[in-house]
Amino acid sequence: MTSRKIEVLSPRLANQIAAGEVVERPASVVKELIENCLDAGATRIDIDIEQGGVKLIRVRDNGRGIGKDDLPLALARHATSKVYSLDELEALNSLGFRGEALASVASVSRLTLTSKPAAQDTAWQVSAQGRDMAVDLTPAAHTDGTSVEVRDLFFNTPARRKFLRTEKTEFNHLEEVVKRQALARFDVGFSLSHNGRTIHALRPAATPAEQQRRIAQLLNPDFMNNALVIETERAGLTMTGWVGLPTFSRSSADMQYFFVNGRVVRDKVIAHAVKQAYRDVLYNGRHACFVLYLELDNAAVDVNVHPTKHEVRFRDQRLVHDFLFSQLHRALAEYRPDGQSLTADSTIEAMPPKATGLAAGEFSGQSSLSMNEAPTAQFANAAGSHSIAQTANGYAQQSSGVTEQLAAYQQLVTPADQPQTQSDIPPLGFAVAQLHGVYILSQSEHGLIMVDMHAAHERITYERMKQQYDQQAVQAQPLLVPLSLSLSEREADVAEQFAELLLSFGLVVDRIAPETVSIRQVPVFLQQSNAAELVRSVLADFVEHETSDAILAHRNEILSTMACHGSVRANRQLTVPEMNALLRDMERTERSGQCNHGRPTWTQLTMKDLDKLFLRGR
Structure with a gap:
């Protein structure tokens, strides 16, 4: 390759190179222009778009405006009113500051800039074509503020234009830019139209309610x-x-x-x-x-x-x-x-709750009700195998007052765990039935609560085990008779190698043969679980992570695996006091709205939802 002389780039080519950094698509132009509006103190910004921004981008604001003498400089490279020194650059508090955004946009479009400061009698306008960047200054009609009109984006760089997507795609990107700016500045009103159709019309949002309304709209x-x-x-x-x-x-x-x-x-x-x-x-x-x-x-x-x-x-x-x-x-x-x-x-x-049926997320705080307003009819074991007569008889036989429910619950928890008052209906209500051995149905102040009992108990067990592990005190229970377990030689090697780590998880596992171990101790929370399956699952996690550091780094995953084994299984029939004890535990446990895998543990149907299902009130 023959050597070529070093020459200074022409202003036009330098601007087009700079444009490649800041003007990727129409959305990039809108972002730069909106930021300039905000820096100018605008409280109202109107954006008009045609053909996804390729044909026209017009951004108008009511900001401070640009004086007549400064207008030509606004389209020059490295000219700005926002940064005058290195100290200002290092503590920047404006949005746009690079000094070449408008110059870059003008180099790849037909740009017109019109502005009028409040102290100026007449508005002035400058326009530039991408080819030669020559600037024309003329008087114009305009209210206080600034308008920037960008037409035919990339008209003089066809290679760049080929990389643009469909009109819909480009507008979606552009709309996302407007959304982000509208979320950033609640004090500013925004409007966005596309091909003559209004997409967003947002007033300034001063109060929390108005801000929440803007977020919901966007x-x-x-x-x-x-x-x-x-x-x-x-x-x-x-x-x-x-x-x-x-x-x-x-x-x-x-x-x-x-x-x-x-x-x-x-x-x-x-x-x-x-x-x-x-x-x-x-x-x-x-x-x-x-x-x-x-x-x-x-x-x-x-x-x-x-x-x-x-x-x-x-x-x-x-x-x-x-x-x-x-x-x-x-x-x-x-x-x-x-x-x-x-x-x-x-x-x-x-946030204030709004019922959305089975997909509803959480619900609001419960207000106090007198004791006689609480549910008085409770029944359990209403699984699918029960006949209607059996269910009705069970309902009548197990009917009890709230006082009896709380008395039964008190037998299952320590005094420190009891609710501070017994005159309130708890947030998750009182259990009334168990469905197919999987779900607990509970009556709350607002309607019907449905709980996935395994998922809920899994989270409760998991959180307690994490707490004990962090305190280096996982409570363990020796087995009355050690359990012999056959494993692969690799798994037995891991059990022997990481015996101390297993102990920190509440497990004592001794190797008694090349492919056999003896399980001597399990965590108290998991004493009702299948110890063999529990140890197999934990050792599988240990094998996967290989080193003690990796095992400790993934300790939550291992504890989650253990908690899953210790949770009540599907099709286990619970008594009403057991169900209520589980509901109270959920109310006290962190992150109880989701199981260890992120699934919801409960949902609700309000009375309004139930009325809608049965067309009541029509």
């Missing part, structure tokens, strides 16, 4: 019905927003919005912290939903690490990660069926 009304409110502050970090309950999850990460100092960001530290917080309650392959806002000192975050400013870099990543994880983890853990949870330095509240 995302999904069900999100607000299944969300916890987060308000927490620590070590100079403040986090507010909404996180979806684990029972309200998505197959993709399309309902995850995180904002740092008002800027929409995607960050690996944030993503990992949130994923870890949901790890113990989310079903495999599902994604959490959240709208969260993190505020911190501008100097503690670097936003100039990516051309599009989607990514940030925290100066103390560990602090941010631990703060996010601990606060979200605690919020999810402390949420109870009564729908309220308060901590010393944070407030976590459930």
Whole structure:
């Protein structure tokens, strides 16, 4: 290859190269223009789109505007009003600042910029064609604020235009940009139209109710019905927003919005912290939903690490990660069926409930009722094998008052575990029946509660075992007669190699032959389980992870496996006191709304739902 002389790029080519960094598609243009509007103090932004943004993008605001003398500079490279020094760059508090966004857009489109500051009598307009970047300055008619009109995007770079998708796809990307900005700035009104049709018309949202209404309009009304409110502050970090309950999850990460100092960001530290917080309650392959806002000192975050400013870099990543994880983890853990949870330095509240049938997530706090208003007719063992007559007789024979129910329950729990008052209907109500040996049916203040008894007991056992393990005190019970178990030689090797680790999980397993072990002790919570199957499952996990460090890193998975073996199985008939004891345990246990695998443990049908099923009131 022959050597070529080094030459300075022409302004047009330099702008087109810069455009490749910040103008990927129409959505990229809209993002840059909206950020400029917000930096100008706009409280109203109107976006008009034609043909997915390829034919026309028009963004108009009521901000401070640009003076006549500054208009030509607005389309010049490396010209900005937002950063004058390195100190300002390192503590940036504006959204757009790179200095070449408008110049880049103008280099690949036909751009017109019209603006009028309030102190200026007349509006002025500049326009530029992509070919020569020559700027024409003319008077124009315009109210206070600025309008940017971008036509024929990539008209002079056909290779770039070929990479654009269909009109619908490009508009979907563009609409997502508007959604994110509308979620970032509740104080600003937004409107979006496409091909003359209004898509969004959002007024400024000042109150919490108005903000929740905007989120429901932009995302999904069900999100607000299944969300916890987060308000927490620590070590100079403040986090507010909404996180979806684990029972309200998505197959993709399309309902995850995180904002740092008002800027929409995607960050690996944030993503990992949130994923870890949901790890113990989310079903495999599902994604959490959240709208969260993190505020911190501008100097503690670097936003100039990516051309599009989607990514940030925290100066103390560990602090941010631990703060996010601990606060979200605690919020999810402390949420109870009564729908309220308060901590010393944070407030976590459930949104007001709205019944959505069997798919409803959680429900609100229960108000007090007098004793004689509580359910008085209870029955159990109403499995499918019972005849109608047997069920009716069982109902009559087992009818009892709430006082008797609580007396029976008191025999199953310690005094410290008892409810503080006995005059209230508990959040999960009182058991009235067991269905096919699988589900507990309970009458609550608001209607019918259905509980998957195995899933619920599995979570309760799992949480207790985790707590004991963390305290290095897994309560164990020696077997009256040691149990001999045949294994593969590899499994027996693992049992011998990791005997001390097995002991930390409450298991004592001795090797007595090349392919035989003796089980001498199991955790108290699991004494009713099949000890042989329990040990086989735990050893299988040990074999998979191979090293002690890997085993400890996956200790929750191993404890979850053990808890599954120790939980009540399907088709086991429970008495009414046993069912009520399980309901009370659920109300006291962290994360009891989901089993160890992320499935919901209970749901409800309100009286309104039941009336609808039977067409009552029509």
